[in-house]
Amino acid sequence: MLFNSPTFGIFFLLVFILYWFLNKGSLKKQNILLLLSSYFFYACWDWRFLFLIIFSTLLDYYTGIKISEARNQNYKKTWLWLSISINLGFLIVFKYYNFFTSSFAEVVSYFGFKVNAFTLNLILPIGISFYTFHGLSYVIDIYKERIKPEKDVVDYSVFVGFFPLLVAGPIERATHLLPQIKKKRNFNYDLAVNGLKQIIWGLVKKVVIADQCAELANQTFNNPTNYSGSTLLLGAVFFAFQIYGDFSGYSDIALGTSKLLGIQLLNNFAFPYFSRDIAEFWRRWHISLSSWFRDYLYIPLGGSHVETKIKIRNILIVFLVSGFWHGANLTFLVWGLLNAIYIIPSIFFKTNRIHLDVVAKGKALPSLKELIAMCFTFSLTVFAWIFFRSINLEQAFIIISNIFSSSLFIIPEFQSDITKPTIFLIVLFMFIEWLGREEQFAIAKLGLKLPRLIRWGLYYVLIITVLYYSGSKQQFIYFQF
Structure with missing residues (x-):
């Protein structure tokens, strides 16, 4: 159901009418409608992957509560890494498994060993990179005590699966979107x-x-x-x-x-x-992804408050990961590396924020x-x-x-x-x-x-x-x- 198709126009018109005119301003009904509409929208792409987004949503919803309730730091870490491991595990299997196995077979062939790479004939679930990052930011923010866990499973599910952003972003933050989902909404002309x-x-x-x-x-x-x-x-x-x-x-x-x-x-x-300059470009291009990597990768690595060589290392890691996030292909890694090379001089000479x-x-x-x-x-x-x-x-x-x-x-x-x-x-x-x-x-x-x-x-x-x-x-x- 493409945004530029008549089908989406009809779908959204029906959602709009039900949302504003048939629920009498009930926030709960609005959110249930948004959730059902979002899952229907996603199912139009491939209903078989509905279980994946629902499982990921429930995993992070439950994990967020367990992290908040844990009194022992080790328990908090255990629940955090459980969520991270499973979420990234799904992402690796569906998006990167074939790349890793084929690359491994190719590398060992250079040393005279013949390995038949076992690949999987899997369809990439649409939007998986986006809703995975929604969930990861949520549980990390709870672990860092930036936010409290959401107790309403419907509200949290809407945050993860809200259909306008479900398949290609922007990558939202719980601190920004969840308060809007929980607040009564009146039509604003x-x-x-x-x-x-x-x-x-x-x-x-x-x-x-x-x-x-x-x-x-x-x-x-x-x-x-x-x-x-x-x-x-x-x-x-x-x-x-x-x-x-x-x-x-x-x-x-x-x-x-x-x-x-x-x-x-x-x-x-x-x-x-x-x-x-390139630094300004990355403050203006795919802002939600750039800021996600800044907050959840670049800053934890030390950010800008480290010596220059460590800062450059951090930039290289962020852009290589960003390239790899886009796809399991060496072309994306080179694209990421190029952008890192572009931006490093401004980091070295401290001109990246002029x-x-x-x-x-x-x-x-x-x-x-x-x-x-x-x-x-x-x-x-x-x-x-x-x-x-x-x-x-x-x-x-x-x-x-x-x-x-x-x-x-x-x-x-x-x-x-x-x-x-x-x-x-x-x-x-x-x-x-x-x-x-x-x-x-x-x-x-x-x-x-x-x-x-x-x-x-x-x-x-x-x-x-x-x-x-x-x-x-x-x-x-x-x-x-």
Whole structure:
């Protein structure tokens, strides 16, 4: 049930009506409806994995209570590691088992031993990386005595399985989401309008930008030997906008639908392609995951309050784990390693926190220095995306070697007539993003100073554009993670 499908529109409309109009404002009924709707939403992907999310939810619910009740520190640790081990165990079996066994067989073959790797023919449960991290942060926060355990199993289950964020985030925290789940919610017109606008912009990102870029990016990445360096470079740029439009579009739709239900989720993107260095990029890209690794891995390793060489070690660990979180492939590890290499100089020279504000805040245009910094940061990011998108390292190196060849200087050629229109759409899209970069999403205040007729006309143009480009419904990229 894709967010950009009529099926989801019908599903959400029914949930919305039942949620606000048929339960007479009962918080308990609202939460039960959210839970049942979330499990139905998940079952539409594959009902067989419902047991997995329910088991994981009940495990962490019970573990959280036992950790809180334990008077002995050893008992607390036992329950904590029980939860961590089982949760990560499921993740390893479904997501990483085949990678580890195949890699082991390949390594020992170099020493003359022949091992037949026993692999499992398993389907990756959708969203497992996301709801696993929900549960882990919850039990760790209880162990650290940052929060009290939730005693209402329905409320906790909604926290883990809330359908807007269930399959691709954002990765929520119990300190942020649970209080909203437990608080009586009344319909807020202004919040709902804001949510509708965010949904529209999310659909523009996904349907108009990401899905058009996907066709062109797929051409180059699927057959890199058939294209010139200039075409491959442009294909990598198209993928950069594909993954941004796809993932931030999903997040916008998730945040928008949640606002229609009176719940505000964590912001997951803050115009990352306007970043002036890689450190700023990672404060603006997939914010919920970056902050999760900061709080539950980087800081426990010592964070920034250690000597520089330990700090650099911590950065390497975090980015390698982040890369591996995305998938069991060496390409993701290289992608993570590249980003670590990018950010280490700023850690060494202590310049990683010099760009904390919005670029060119209050100004129409950036300075020349800011523009150069943004272009350089974007170039580094595009280069790293080549590894992220490639099927294997061999394909990635073929693309890179062709880009850094004489064929880089010939005119790009795509076997598609949507190339120029897509470039125009990207330019227009980034112009609107630039205008709205100081808001939570680009069109949050679009046309507020214009007459109502013109303002509504702009919204209808966006809706019509989405409908025009909605022919092919491609799955969201991050569903595979």
